[in-house]
Amino acid sequence: MEVKGGKPLKGDFDVQPSKNAVLPILASTIIANDKCRLYPVVKISDVDVAVGILEKLGAKCSWENGGINVDTRSINSYSIDFNSSKKMRASVLFLGALLARFGKAKVYLPGGCKIGKRPIDFHLAGFESLGFQCKYHKDGLIEVFYDKRKDKQHEKIVNMVGVSVGATENILMASMFFHNNVTIHNAAREPEIISLCKALKKYGAKIKGIGSSSLYVEHDSLSGARIKIPSDRIVAGTFACCLLSSRGSGKIRNYPFDDLESFTALIQSMGAKVTRDKNDIFIKSPKSIKAINFQTGPHPAFPTDLQPLVSAVLCKATGVSRIVETVFEKRFLHLKQLRKMGANVIIKNQECIIEGVENLNSAELNSTDLRCAAALIVAALSEGKKCTIFDKGHLKRGYYNFIEQLKRNGVKIS
Template identity: 35%
Template sequence: MYKLVIEGGHKLAGEVSISGAKNSALPIMAASILIEDDVIIDNVPNLEDVKTLSQLLDKLGKKVEFSNNRMVISTVSEEEFEAPYEITKKIRASIAVLGPLLAKRRKAKVSFPGGCAIGPRPVDLHIKGIRVLGASVKIEHGYIIAEAQRLTGGLVNMLGINGTSVVATENIMMAATLAEGTTVIDNAAMEPEVVDLANFLIKCGAKIKGHGTNTIIVEGVKKLKGCEYKIIPDRIETGTFILAGMMTNGEILIKDCEPNHLTEPIRVFKEMGADIQITSKNTISVKGKEKYEPANVTTLPYPYFPTDLQAQLMAVLTKAKGISVITEKIFQNRFMHAYEMNRLGADITIDGTLAVIKGVEKLYGAPVMASDLRGGAGLIIALLGAEGTGELLRVYHVDRGYEKIEEKLSKLGGKVKRERTNLI
């Protein structure tokens, strides 16, 4: 096990390059199951989740070669259709192999997925969608077992009790590429990563329209071909570094990013008083300040404020001038980091889906524990802005979604080092 030891109080300054989007890489990797030819994916981040999904693809008859952020996926066998629990328990995105397996191999047996412990994220929309496309589905011993001799197009409504679903939208879109006829996905997720997956599939020969809107239309084809594709920059990593710069009153230039994917967060950060400029198509400059205005933010699906930046924003708001409110509309139980921030001296009160943050003068370094990926990122930002030295335990959560986090922060002048620990 590892921990991050962080000495707070140092301004971040310099340049940082953003990695490829984890939430694009994973579904695009899963989509390779649809394709017999070689698939080459560029700008793939070197993350634990990517390694785990590579293991799953290997189990499913794919050969994955990965070096220098370039991945080549080839086909060894198309016989296997089971995604076992020992792999899927580690990663939520493992459910994304359901649609491709069903469409290409006519059968799928996928264990219920794992990943971050941030409340229930049911698979009901995935199951509903593939049933509309003609699959028979049953749940046995923790597995989703689905079969279909040939999927057929249909009207799939992605609206569930918790709103739409990004991964379910992706799963049905992938399955529909090889279905007979036309599939219409209503209330589809509009996230940039969904668009990225659609663009990849189109390059492989799929017929898809409407991606980026809430209605996606897929006309099935008989076969997809291999291609080479570069995935988009990670907007959540970009937002995380913006907030890290803000927290430390820093001055940083963020390169290789996509500012258009962060329109709403950047608006919020500017209203708080940060000096953020889009200096070119792929760069953002950030100039922090000592104190920020409070904010009232609600997390919602794209293009609104993303739940995946909620914890990082909360860290900055702990030292804002007044009282801020964050309403979490996407996931239940996604405020676990707040209790750890209070250990650093923050004043945060949780009431159901509301977090009330009263700004304090100082935070103080202390040992804290990550309970999930983005909560861990929020705690890193809090420790960067704290007085003295603190530690982040369970850093493996952060490693699932951030490539070389301590190296990038250290290059900007942060005092961050990784050390072994016997603590879990």
């Protein structure tokens, strides 16, 4: 695509339902073993992959009135094929859901964005703590199953070996296989974990400690439910960064304030003026962006998914910014592309130094992952020079109607 910015964005932007919330909830419908309705849901490519996995397993899915109906009563398989596994990282979340339903599951090592090592060791260690057996095959097939004869653990207590959103979601779902109490310590606290807990409670689970690092799970009978999907906090942050990069002003509707406290505070320290109106936010950009220092980390710290977007804005800030990335070791790939535009960036291990420049140049840029693609667009909005971005389909994995909304508000994209 070709992007030409240089003009302040002005207008309204609508935040879509959360990708990172809906994917584990789609997987969790397997546990309900009933009819479920998820709403609102948009047709981004990762959602299409997840729906495709459900249908291959035997579920019946249909889109209706901005949501999706899922009937998992007819699921008769516990294996996810190689191609489906490789299409997205979240395919691994079906392990926990299938274990809860059948006590066994097979999936191949997952695909997804290449932003660094994301081993599933934390997932497998958690399954083993619950009493499951795990086998890893040379072709990448992962087989997990429950053998009551080998389960010597009367108390189901999982001490997560590291803070991981995906592993917490997987262990949370797999714990539904057991009717007795399950305790999960060192659980991730991201908003998407809270959304999954709320969905499981709607099915009939009893979960205590929601929002904390210790979760206590039990259940009797389960049934289907209507699940509302929250706004996508990363998309909301992306629109905010688009406004700041272009030095524009506008309203972002359905802005998840509670989930973006660290981000909102950070853009205010960059000079943005923020006004809240119920569920909407109005952002007015400063004439000059202030340089800042920040570090990413697990929630409630600054989210790693928004680091590429903010760092793209900081390329034209006044002063020197310092960013420490603690989650993914390859989260600075977008900055290597922005150097082609003339960004003054020094990267050393998990730290980067950005000295703001007055102007960025026209360039041909290659997106390497979902957030990199969005960050390159954010940077291009700051200049009236044409940038060519080779996206390779990354953007469609997580953004719905994003380009159309930018065009509607005056950005030239072809």
